[in-house]
């Protein structure tokens with residue numbers, strides 16, 4: 001049973017420790033309400049902004065039906081999908097008055113975009129999300145980026161990312177060739193992020209999402225390998241392990257991640273996340289801010305509505321560690337506590 005619950009991976013790696021215990025939730029307990037029955041999931045009656053109320057049902061469809069209340073394959077794909085949707089935004093195209101991309105949900109609409117090789121592996125999540133805009137009368141962009149922020153929370157330790165709605169219908173096919181390739185040079189990748197409006201510091205925070213990721217198409221011989229030894233947990237272990245280029249069975253190092261950890265262009269910002277308990281907190285905060293920005297690339301931010309109030313509470317790593325380590329670098333995750341927390345959350349969503 002357990003093996004089907006956490007990222008479909010083994011318990012063995014959970015027994016190892018994770019770096020850092022506390023995940024910063026910018027809203028902390030504000031999601032917990034009187035009427036949610038202690039579940040940490042706001043009900044439609046708890047939601048105060050009428051613009052946000054329709055998204056409660058969208059949230060439940062994504063978190064329950066698609067993610068099954070856990071950090072499953074669909075959740076991981078949804079995080080990557082939010083990057084590949086937003087990452088087609090280009091400041092230079094905007095300045096030149098050309099058709100542009102961005103966080104518009106085009107990957108749910110344009111039948112050609114999902115078939116591009118850079119988007120391999122996201123066909124299933126796209127087919128699952130595709131019916132939701134029509135079903136709930138909301139925009140594709142709002143569905144896609146709500147899925148991305150919910151997916152982060154579905155992974156234990158993932159922070160609450162402020163979540164906005166109000167993206168209009170997709171205007172045009174998004175341009176091709178703009179998603180960074182893992183074999184590209186650091187310089188080219190950094191320039192591409194810069195053209196999206198994403199700083200090196202933000203990019204180094206965002207790639208930490210590889211903590212809960214796996215690869216299938218970079219090297220077929222190592223399909224389904226993960227990018228760190230604790231893929232069930234949203235922790236900073238990915239940064240240190242990649243920098244050391246550890247050779248752990250079942251773990252794959254992306255050429256771009258290895259390069260970021262040593263390039264003079266990126267290593268200072270990368271190294272900020274190699275470390276201790278306070279580092280985990282810094283990363284959680286910076287990741288949440290960078291993901292929020294990514295989810296609005298190319299959008300008129302002033303026209304969007306903050307619907308973070310619909311978001312469920314995050315699962316805090318501090319609640320699933322063996323003991324309080326007093327700030328030590330590597331407090332151990334208690335597998336029983338982790339499973340209990342996952343099962344608790346899962347049972348709520350699958351009701």
Ligand code: HEM
Nearest residue numbers: 076077079080083121180181182206213214215216217218
């Ligand atoms: C520096 C630019 C990036 C490169 C070159 C890159 C590259 C990749 C590659 C090659 C894979 C494996 C795909 C496969 O073979 O199945 C992957 C997976 C993934 N990436 Fe990235 N990535 C980058 C940035 C990001 C960002 C900014 C995010 C999100 C914030 C992200 C989230 C993910 C996730 C969640 C997966 C796992 C997907 C799954 O397990 O289905 N990546 N990435």
